[in-house]
Amino acid sequence: MTSFLRVLGPAWSAVLLVVLVGAFRPETPVLGLAGSFLTGRYPLHVALAAVLGILLGLAVRKAGAPLVGYATATVALAAVIGMVAVLAAQGRAAAGEGVRLDWTAALTRVGQPSGEPDRTVEFAPGRELDLYLPSGPGPHPTMVWVHGGSWVGGERDDRTTMNRWLADRGWAVAAVDYRLPETGWGAADAAPVGRHQQRDVACAVDWVRAHPGTELDPGRLVLAGQSAGATLALGTTSGLLDGTLACSEAPAAYGGTGPADAPPPVPGPPPIGVVAYHPPVDLALVDPDLQQTLFGGAAADAPGLMRLLSPSEQVRPGLPPTLLLLGSADHYVHPERVTAYDAELRAAGTPGRLVTVPYADHVFDQPFGSPGAQLTREAMIRFLSGLD
Template structure:
């Protein structure tokens, strides 16, 4: 079989991946329904075969207090990662982000992908408390999946990035959930709105009436012993402004907390998370940035 055969084989694959990339790009400007469809296509092309997957583990009393766990088949003392989805705190579902669990499990990590209570019925800090409670569940059950309960990482995209950072950086939430501060090795925020005046946006319904940014924004709530942070910024993001990461970086540095802010060129608010999928890494380096950070800060 010569080069002609392989070129014919590669062409439909390239076309398929190109269609996935185009779907994600269109989703960034065409609404939640198209975004959901695009994410479902990404999930459909990233099989979990060979992984240990358990779904709908309950970490709290609410109907949405569920998470799915993805683990390498032979994991032993592996880092444990909690991923929090976005959706302006008003939508989104863990099922749409199975590709994140699959991708990080293939990298060797026990990964939890969670749901949380949604606004406007449940406003800040309900969804942050859910992130802390889910992390507690993952820690308590880490060894059953081959994970190290004292080697935890928390990450999230968009609103989920806010939840991840706030849950770890504000001393209140881990303490309330019973998660030792020393167990969390790092935080990865992906296009998160960590520092903005929500009162000017529709997302104000996710916060208490009469609240101010000083009362709810993660960059105002930094404990001095917070772990290292990686802040990933989509270079073409028009949904969450890059100033959020700049402000968060400045606050972390002022508090003496290690932080790396990385701008990923050509990615938008949706493709920056889509690039976590193993078959879409050609879009950008989101996945590799996450892996490099975890490997640099995991327990040895």
């Protein structure tokens, strides 16, 4: 047992040290990503692990290894202090949104268990959406939710519990599929997929518009998504509003009217808002392999597509209210660029705001109970309520 504790103590300390350095120095290679990932998603778990580290250090000392024990306990104490600072910052951010954090949920709701959609429908050949419906009488304001996955993966059930949470608060949610590189119609359509993915989302919007009545209200339609899905929500909204995007541009095999230069149909009610969780807004900054997927080459070599796909290229007066949700230590979307994009939107007269979660990295909201997920959900529902 003594030998085991002498090995476990330094190993435990090393993990805590990685998290501690990464949380407060997110720019540190490798450590920064590991630390901010954990402090964004599981800060309370890390704090408890640090408390256990102190107890482990005392046990190692008692087992006859005082130096190892003191070192383990000291690192763990520093981690406790650091995690208290993280939790306090996230608590203050929540309080600023009028949210009282549920720490039991932060500890126990560590994923997205099924929110059980009411039904699944095909909104276009080969494409499905899951509908989450409120229990009360409609028609209900409706959110089209677009999943993330870096434009190459992901599933429409990535936020299923959140979708049910929204339905319980009066918002119908249509969580949609869109084509991925491996699910294109063939070699000619597999790459670049960026514009085709926008058309898929536009087809989902058309489906909602075509089904008004007792359940859905297309006159109160919001587009939303996370990560790549947030970028698609922003870009699709822009294209629908300026008339450059429509489902009818899709090939006939997909159910559109093709050819690609066919005039778009008369638009339905425009989206009244956008919610974007940690969106990549400047696609010139994404990984070169993803640029190949989106543009068929480097973004710099496709200026026309850049204007159509990159939200930073689409800022102008007349865009609907836009809520941006971001982790301060996001290693994927360049927080300073999202902050600048927010300033550009507001300067152009677009209502809305940016909500930032301290010490959080990308997809901090994936655990339903994380502090960042709790505070941003409440910010979102208040934003949505203001659109009615």
